[in-house]
Amino acid sequence: MGLNVYLELQFHDPASSPSRIHLHSHYFYSFNRTNSVLTKLLLASPNSPLQYPMQGFTVRPLTSTPIPGMVHSLQLYATTTITPTLTVESNNLLFLNVLLAQVSYQSTVYHVNTGDLGRCLQNGLMKFTFDRIEVNSYVTITTKTFLRYEQLKVLVNSIRMFYDNISIIIADDSFEPQKMTGEHIQHYIMPPAQGWFAGRNLAVSQVTTKYFLWVDDDFVFTKDTKIEQLVEVMEAVPELDLGGTVHGAQFYFSLIYDEGNDKEGGCLYRRSREKYHHLPGHPQCVMVSGVINFFLARTDAVQRVGFDPKLQRVAHSEFFMDGLGSLMVASCNHVSIGHQQKNGKSGLYSKYRHPSNSDQEFKYQLHFFKNNLKCILFG
Template identity: 55%
Template sequence: MYADACVILNAKHGVMAVPTFPEGQAVTGQNQSALEISATSLVTLNEMLAQVTYSSAVYLLKMQDLVHFIFEDHEVMFPITIQKPSIPVLYDPGADINSMVTIVTKTFLRYKQLAVLIKSIREKYPDIQILIADDSLKIEKVEGHNVYQYTMPHAQGWFAGRNLLVSQVTSKYFLWVDDDFLFVKDTSIEKFVEIMEAVPNLDVLGGAVGGDQFYFTLEHEVGAEGEGGCLSRRKKQRHAPLDGYEDCVLVDGVVNYFLARTDAVRRVGFDPLLQRTAHSEFFMDGLGRLLVASCAGLVIGHQKHRSSRQYVRFRQNNQVKDKLQLHYFKNYLKCVAF
């Protein structure tokens, strides 16, 4: 038994206090940054420590304070996260697939392919909402039940169109499809939703396009002090199986056919500087912020390739050099391997 057991706590950005304690025990520095607690036994000291409260003395949305703890010859430091509470943002779960999911696609000079896609969607989902972002040279009006076409200035680009579309989604989930995809017999949005609802931590779930289940992991190595790191993409690599789903694996990025939680994607966004060829870049920005999986049984078809010369001319301007310069600066990198 200790005659006197004493602990000293020091904080930088907050104050501490012991609301109540037994008679005969001592607390000095109540509601100050330095708090000293003395007790007649370790048992009593631990009971008093269990009551210590910490209150931030500064206003910031999120930061950390390091509290210095001293007991006899022992010293430790432990972090306290100071964070302003946020309120929940909820989505109406909806009564059916039409209210839970919005189909979104970006189009550019491919109205024939887009018409085929929409027709195939309507054969399986007559009422689901379809959103289209269109930055074609000459806009052709796309009409249809519950189809909304958002026109953009000419050639604003791939990711600018994605941002526009996601900003207009009001459902809990959205399904991304390219404008030359094709809903086939085994295409099922319900299967996507079933998995996403069963795994609430999952943010993005990809499938297979024309039989190709493309997915990848990203490996980021932090560079030495004063220099950027290295990022590499590992095709067909996975982190682990998705528990409960034998055909699904946890990865960092998936093919251009995926169901996503609207709020999760909005937090990451799509960099509008990437105009022509971009996809993995979204998952690079979402690394560590999005939980991503890919499933073999979630399928969609791909139309036969038939792009115009004008489309190919824009597409071949692939911005590879500009993309690398952007990554080196924005992501603080010295090397990128796709």
């Protein structure tokens, strides 16, 4: 996991000015777990006259990393400019090489899975507006339910107060299913107690629109649940998945992966309420790694990651862990959804709602094995 940095050299005519080398950094993210020939570090020879890495240089996003192999070979007055902030100059070759060995690269923008050269940011992002009919063609609402039909009916009724014709997909693994009827409702009955992620997989697999909005079955739409405002952001920023706020509270977290080595594995750090920076052009949104159970997502991107059906009752952050490196996530505070008041739940529901210690142990065993980890830390 990391950031591959590509370097480009430009030379001025030495007859007209002192030798000046412009070092530009072009970058894209690569999070493949498999190795390729491009991961091998190759250095351009210093007769260029600057030696520099041509491929295989990987750094963690937003982390300063020394650029390997940076040396100068000519015995002359030289000025090295690393666009746009750093100039290194000396008439002493040895001293210049000492300085070059200390040069590091650090990205300033958190992005993921992009092949853009140069700057990732786009200025003057276009704004799109959608009326309710357009939202219906762009978004499907999905949810998973289990023994909570009273709450589910409140959710559906609240959706219909604001979006008459939007499609709703329900995955249901209750023991005694109750039929959910109505226009633009697809109710899928599963074998009993298959679990949350199996239900998510089923619901999302049936989505045919570009986006889906994930909601829990005990949420409730309000006047602040404006799906079209999330769609506007998604359309303006390619490859982005979004989160909103639940009952006025904004929940998000960041994930940091330390790759380690093949023998011992790496470490994964989950940090609550830690963000990267604001989404350029959208100050109401911040870049994060994961959000709460209310988010608008690109259907094809989430289908590629999938929800591990082995995780039945202890799963949420785990989806974003599996999607680390392929999903780009933001949390936005300008779109909110409500949460129904907690009512007394049946003993059967509580039994399945609260996982046992064995469920927690299995979850960690799965993650350690599947992701080749030696540690998972929460903070």
